[in-house]
Amino acid sequence: MPRTPIALSERIEYLAILNEKGQLDAELEPDISGEMLLRLYRAMLVGRRFDERLLDLQRQGRIGTFPPIKGQEAAQLGAVAHLRPGDWMVPSFRETAAELWRGRTLESVIICNNGFSEGAVISPDHNDLPVSVPVGSQILHAVGLGWAARYRKKDDIVMTFFGDGATSEGDFHEGMNFGAVFQVPVVFVCQNNQWAISTPVARQTRSATIAQKAIAYGIPGIQVDGNDILAVWAAAKEATDRARAGGGPTLIECLTYRVMMHTTADDPKRYRTEAEVETWRGRDPLTRFQKYLLDKGVLSGHDQLELDTEVLQEIQRAVDNAEKQMQIMGNPLDMFNHVYAELPPYLAGQREELARELATGKEVPS
Amino acid sequence: MPRTPIALSERIEYLAILNEKGQLDAELEPDISGEMLLRLYRAMLVGRRFDERLLDLQRQGRIGTFPPIKGQEAAQLGAVAHLRPGDWMVPSFRETAAELWRGRTLESVIICNNGFSEGAVISPDHNDLPVSVPVGSQILHAVGLGWAARYRKKDDIVMTFFGDGATSEGDFHEGMNFGAVFQVPVVFVCQNNQWAISTPVARQTRSATIAQKAIAYGIPGIQVDGNDILAVWAAAKEATDRARAGGGPTLIECLTYRVMMHTTADDPKRYRTEAEVETWRGRDPLTRFQKYLLDKGVLSGHDQLELDTEVLQEIQRAVDNAEKQMQIMGNPLDMFNHVYAELPPYLAGQREELARELATGKEVPS
Amino acid sequence: MTKMTMVQALNLALKQEMEKDDSVILLGEDVGRDGGVFRVTEGLMDQFGEQRVVDTPLAESAIVGMSIGMAAYGLKPVCEIQFSGFSYQNFHQIENHAARLRQRSQGRYPMSLVLRAPYGGGVRALEHHSESREAYWAHTPGLKMVIPSGPRNARALMVSAIRDPDPVIFYEAKALYRAFREEVPEEEETLPIGRPQLVREGKDLTMISYGAMLRPTLEAAEVLRERDGALAEVIDLLTISPLDEEILVKSVQKTGRAVIVHEAPRSFGPGAEIVARLMEKAFFFLQAPIERVAGFDIVIPLFAREKSYIPSVERIVAAAGRTLKN
Amino acid sequence: MTKMTMVQALNLALKQEMEKDDSVILLGEDVGRDGGVFRVTEGLMDQFGEQRVVDTPLAESAIVGMSIGMAAYGLKPVCEIQFSGFSYQNFHQIENHAARLRQRSQGRYPMSLVLRAPYGGGVRALEHHSESREAYWAHTPGLKMVIPSGPRNARALMVSAIRDPDPVIFYEAKALYRAFREEVPEEEETLPIGRPQLVREGKDLTMISYGAMLRPTLEAAEVLRERDGALAEVIDLLTISPLDEEILVKSVQKTGRAVIVHEAPRSFGPGAEIVARLMEKAFFFLQAPIERVAGFDIVIPLFAREKSYIPSVERIVAAAGRTLKN
Ligand SMILES: Cc1ncc(C[n+]2csc(CCOP(=O)(O)OP(=O)(O)O)c2C)c(N)n1
Ligand SMILES: Cc1ncc(C[n+]2csc(CCOP(=O)(O)OP(=O)(O)O)c2C)c(N)n1
Ligand SMILES: [Mg+2]
Numbered sequence A, B: 001m002p003r004t005p006i007a008l009s010e011r012i013e014y015l016a017i018l019n020e021k022g023q024l025d026a027e028l029e030p031d032i033s034g035e036m037l038l039r040l041y042r043a044m045l046v047g048r049r050f051d052e053r054l055l056d057l058q059r060q061g062r063i064g065t066f067p068p069i070k071g072q073e074a075a076q077l078g079a080v081a082h083l084r085p086g087d088w089m090v091p092s093f094r095e096t097a098a099e100l101w102r103g104r105t106l107e108s109v110i111i112c113n114n115g116f117s118e119g120a121v122i123s124p125d126h127n128d129l130p131v132s133v134p135v136g137s138q139i140l141h142a143v144g145l146g147w148a149a150r151y152r153k154k155d156d157i158v159m160t161f162f163g164d165g166a167t168s169e170g171d172f173h174e175g176m177n178f179g180a181v182f183q184v185p186v187v188f189v190c191q192n193n194q195w196a197i198s199t200p201v202a203r204q205t206r207s208a209t210i211a212q213k214a215i216a217y218g219i220p221g222i223q224v225d226g227n228d229i230l231a232v233w234a235a236a237k238e239a240t241d242r243a244r245a246g247g248g249p250t251l252i253e254c255l256t257y258r259v260m261m262h263t264t265a266d267d268p269k270r271y272r273t274e275a276e277v278e279t280w281r282g283r284d285p286l287t288r289f290q291k292y293l294l295d296k297g298v299l300s301g302h303d304q305l306e307l308d309t310e311v312l313q314e315i316q317r318a319v320d321n322a323e324k325q326m327q328i329m330g331n332p333l334d335m336f337n338h339v340y341a342e343l344p345p346y347l348a349g350q351r352e353e354l355a356r357e358l359a360t361g362k363e364v365p366s
Numbered sequence C, D: 001m002t003k004m005t006m007v008q009a010l011n012l013a014l015k016q017e018m019e020k021d022d023s024v025i026l027l028g029e030d031v032g033r034d035g036g037v038f039r040v041t042e043g044l045m046d047q048f049g050e051q052r053v054v055d056t057p058l059a060e061s062a063i064v065g066m067s068i069g070m071a072a073y074g075l076k077p078v079c080e081i082q083f084s085g086f087s088y089q090n091f092h093q094i095e096n097h098a099a100r101l102r103q104r105s106q107g108r109y110p111m112s113l114v115l116r117a118p119y120g121g122g123v124r125a126l127e128h129h130s131e132s133r134e135a136y137w138a139h140t141p142g143l144k145m146v147i148p149s150g151p152r153n154a155r156a157l158m159v160s161a162i163r164d165p166d167p168v169i170f171y172e173a174k175a176l177y178r179a180f181r182e183e184v185p186e187e188e189e190t191l192p193i194g195r196p197q198l199v200r201e202g203k204d205l206t207m208i209s210y211g212a213m214l215r216p217t218l219e220a221a222e223v224l225r226e227r228d229g230a231l232a233e234v235i236d237l238l239t240i241s242p243l244d245e246e247i248l249v250k251s252v253q254k255t256g257r258a259v260i261v262h263e264a265p266r267s268f269g270p271g272a273e274i275v276a277r278l279m280e281k282a283f284f285f286l287q288a289p290i291e292r293v294a295g296f297d298i299v300i301p302l303f304a305r306e307k308s309y310i311p312s313v314e315r316i317v318a319a320a321g322r323t324l325k326n
């Protein structure tokens, strides 16, 4: 009965395929069709340009606070690309690229970011949950959805996203634990973008990786270069296949970086150096993937230019569209919608109060 | 950039010293003074006999519901024995033996279990928190206490207890994480007694051990035979020394067993087999330690008998005492004590209402 | 009809709804093998299997968060929180999501979810096992807050709660679980959520209560009749929120006097809202200040002193007496 | 005296108390390096170091639970929850422990703990960033619930809260953070917790409010004077709970009429308790039903429609007008 080392059944690995310069580790190259490669590239491009445009709109006061995603496109798209429409994506709040992949319209994003809940619509042919602001809370919903899918004997799977900061919340722990115990078909994707507002990941947790937290739950965990869409793709393929085959959940840690501010209300200069940001700019997932596609001959310089214009036009149309829609939106009475399936009497009375107030043009009765 | 295994800096080990038959692994035998060995034995005995007596009292309706500790004496005492009075013990609700070690009186336990909050007193020369019923919640208080001790540059340390069930709560996770990030002088002791009411530990978590959860936080974790007081002692010594030396927290998993019902309101026959309980009865920590002490010559058959009588008498005196005290306890107005440092006016009014009601002997004004 | 305790009646409701609808799933700590610490779910795992009666690990936020996911998928989870004193561990899941997911998804996802929890004192329980804090949920838009007062309405309300498209917090008074039996019909019975019931007619005074406090309130009404000849009308809220004040208002318009009885702390408690509603709609009929008989604004004491904390028949009668004197 | 925003005034209070008493410790998400997302703790880490201004990992229950341990040790933690909408993650730590540890330890351990959280709407914020749910805390025995209405009283109340031996939930209206400046004296100033303030004298009507709603209430009072010649008395609660009704009762005994204004949902909200207190103590002076002007019983909408949700001057004037007509 001496001190015996306990052998762990979980192995934690690191995976990278396309390096910072866009050079390929050919042995590990996943088999992705040319069509899919181009879809992914376009989606990254839309994610990037739309993010930039949202920032302009915010600075011009045409939308409210929003969280930029720049630099995290590969982590999102490499993962979400494995979902079928009937699967469930359960986002946090910084997954715009993934949401757009899942059929959310650019318009709806703008509308939502401008304070209209009408923007919080989910693409009718996709089974996703809306953006979730309370950090980590959505992880549990993913577990419930996965449980339900299995109960209904469907092969739907669930993918949920969260940040490095989220791993400190109790809900992360409870979600991972329930997910593991019930062996639900869920892929837990952590976008470790190194920061939670002003808190660096080293202060968020003392563990060397997020991936190794999987050991606490007895499930597989893997860390990937999250700016390398091939690595994310490969890890997510394994995890989604496992989930669909009834093999239970996986934790994927995507090492990436929040290149921009936390939200447009934040000023990252207060807490991190420009040098750090520069380093990570050098690891940009989009240019890296571009180089790979050019090298591979899937994309030509000409295609690239054409795509750029096309994407910018698409975004412009969406902005115009959204702004037009918002002009006719805004009946304050709509805020009583969807609170309950049916308005209870006292609340119906409150709605009438507001209706009367609006009708009298805020006239003050004397 | 291939798939690289990630090397973990944490090693998880298992420790046992005194086997089920009370046989010693002499190489690992910790150096404990004869006096301390006897103190520990006596404390185990008091813990055991008092628990049995409480059960009688409960069955006779002389106290309310309570959680028996039988079988977990070694896990508690081997750990808590390393604390100095000025240290902090932060119990869950099933640490009566540890509480008594820390100077809590038998009387106060009886009084508390009979529904008088006056029983929730902490020994004046020990710095402990009262029993905490909300599972896992106390772990965070331990972290705060440890943080405060370090801030005050004291070498006080903190030891907190919780069950296997508690490890599923978000508060366990948040506490371990904060403890690790802030490197507080806290020893986290999990009494893995195999059950959380009717839930077996295998359904509580998919990880093979509780100890390996330490890896998620980047801190040392160890699993010990919790019915072997020497193993618990050795592991706790290492952990308390580390904490006191500024080396941060440790997670100790004590493998033990809840031999009795969860609380006196529970009927374990509904969910577990008598055979399982029998197996564990065979691993009793008290008889095992007794054999060791007899073998070692620290205890004689005669001492043993004498001690038995002494302990039973002590318990009887405490029961008599407590019942006497409770007869003069019970001014309902006391329930207004300690809610605030000073009673606010409206609440003072409520106290007066009750006083008037009591004064009129519940006469109904007509 | 069989005479049933509230535990049995609730069990019947769950069983029958589960038989009818395979989207009804029970989950919680010890609800399966053990049948729940109060035995409300007894026998259901045997009948429906581990897929429909799910013993979960010990984590309230997860139980509720998982239920939210199940409800979004279209199931009808009925989750148990072992004691309402531990439902604060999942407060954020209820406030941030259960109460809002319908709204947050613009009506896309239903949230047919029942959270069952035993509440209230009177059973010599441990610390944190006796609170009555329904006002937290009642103040949360998007939720429904239901508290039955006996076996028969508990069964009917549970059936309605399970079928309700919105999240229902369903508090069960521990003190009532086995306190008395009532005839409960085998055939289906429902009660509308959001509708209080007149349970005793009167003309001199309106008494409003719910849950475990209904019986002492009724007893008090009887004392008033016998002793003073005063006829109290008694209303059982059943649904705390959304509160429908119509029947309360009508009654007070008739009697001009009201006493509200609950175990919850008085300040900012459910009684305050009832006073405010009656103020809004029946002010000109009021002949005396409305009285609140409630728990004190203190931590509910351990059980040795609980009796002085929880409203007694005497305390209710005394309040009614004051009201009637004006 | 310098003219300060509420953010600056709160910063001053924290700074001065930290200078005086090394047991005062700040902790929370982004309170250190970043100075807090609203900059209330700006510069304090530079001045006091990382040991006294502690950036924590992202976990609200841990922030509060750790603060409870610190307070039991004798420190005076002032913890920040980034938005009150995320204080439900720590609800159980507050309800189960902060509000009770003094009582649970028979007076052995103090619980001098301040939980700061921005609350309320009006700043075009994200979902879950605009709620006003002070009633949850107000209904919890053992807590104090404080909401200042401007820079000067925010500073004074924060000092008092830090020195208070009991746990104080301190809500800061985001809408007030930079809305206006007030003279704030450099020298120490405190305000008693538990004491509302008469901020405008009148005789025809009592208006009761607090936090961000105080200013529109005062504006409404001015409109009433100008337009109708009606003189409204205005009371600023400052402390929501424990609620001291004395000054409210005196005022209503004089005016016979009252309007209560808050952002929180109307049902089971703070206004209900005020109505109930006035019912208890001033019923026979009331000449008209008390009006509540409050948030609707719905999820507070995203910011595009917030203006119709939050009580406006017009809405307050209208309610006052109805009250005065009776
Ligand atoms: C429960 C909760 N606490 C605090 C916040 C405020 N907040 C929003 S995002 C954020 C940081 C999140 O960090 P991380 O999880 O790493 O995600 P990232 O922002 O990097 O994408 C914080 C503290 C919140 N939204 N929810
Ligand atoms: C937050 C919370 N949830 C539920 C309960 C009810 N409860 C009391 S003890 C217990 C099981 C605890 O199991 P474990 O942590 O293993 O401790 P043990 O009882 O085995 O000592 C449960 C579910 C509680 N007290 N607190
Ligand atoms: Mg992050």
Ligand SMILES: [Mg+2]
Pocket (backbone or CB within 6 Å): B163, B164, B165, B191, B192, B193, B194, B195, B196, B197, B258
């Ligand atoms: Mg256990």
